[in-house]
Amino acid sequence: MIKCLIANGADLNQEVCNRGFSVIQCALFNNDMMKLLIDNGCDIDKGPMGRSMxxxxxxxxxxHDSAECFSDAAEYLLNFGADANKTADDGTTAIFYALSQKNSEKDFDLIELLVANGANIDKANLEGITPL
Structure with missing residues (x-):
């Protein structure tokens, strides 16, 4: 179905259901679908409320299972060139969100992955607060 929509010019960056969800966000639990969307022009740095995916x-x-899937999706997006320093409307970046988690081993892996992909740990948000 998605291939048919793509073949007929569907806008993969269109908001879904007028609720701020992006098409790629709806493909969260399916990495093959995420790859198909990215390969066909879905903007991986566009998400709801000025935040990136x-x-x-x-x-x-x-x-736990959903959390694991979220970590895998974040890694997948980074591997496809997601901008680790893209700022939300409030000036925060992905590393702010990763550091706000419960600090499990997988969370630390994600933080390391963000830093390895260029995340700036010194970049302040609009209130002047840095991730650390």
């Missing part, structure tokens, strides 16, 4: 996936739900 990387920021969204750095905020993990309490459910």
């Amino acid at each position: 990387l920021m969204i996936f750095c905020v993990k739900p309490d459910d």
Whole structure:
């Protein structure tokens, strides 16, 4: 179905359901679908409320399986060139969101991955607060 929509010119950066969700956000649990969307022009740095999809996936739900999937999706986005320093409307970046988590081993892995992909740990938000 998605391939048919793409073939017929569907806008992959269109907001879904007028609720701020992006198409790629809806593909969260399916990396093959995420790859298909990215390969066909889906903007991986565009998300709801001025946040990037990387920021969204750095905020993990309490459910362990979903949290694992969010970490995998964040890694996948970075591997496809997501901007680790893209700022939200309030000046925060993905590393702010990753550092706000419960600090499990997987969270530290994500923080290391963000830094390895150029995340600036000294970049302040609009209130002058840095991630550290």
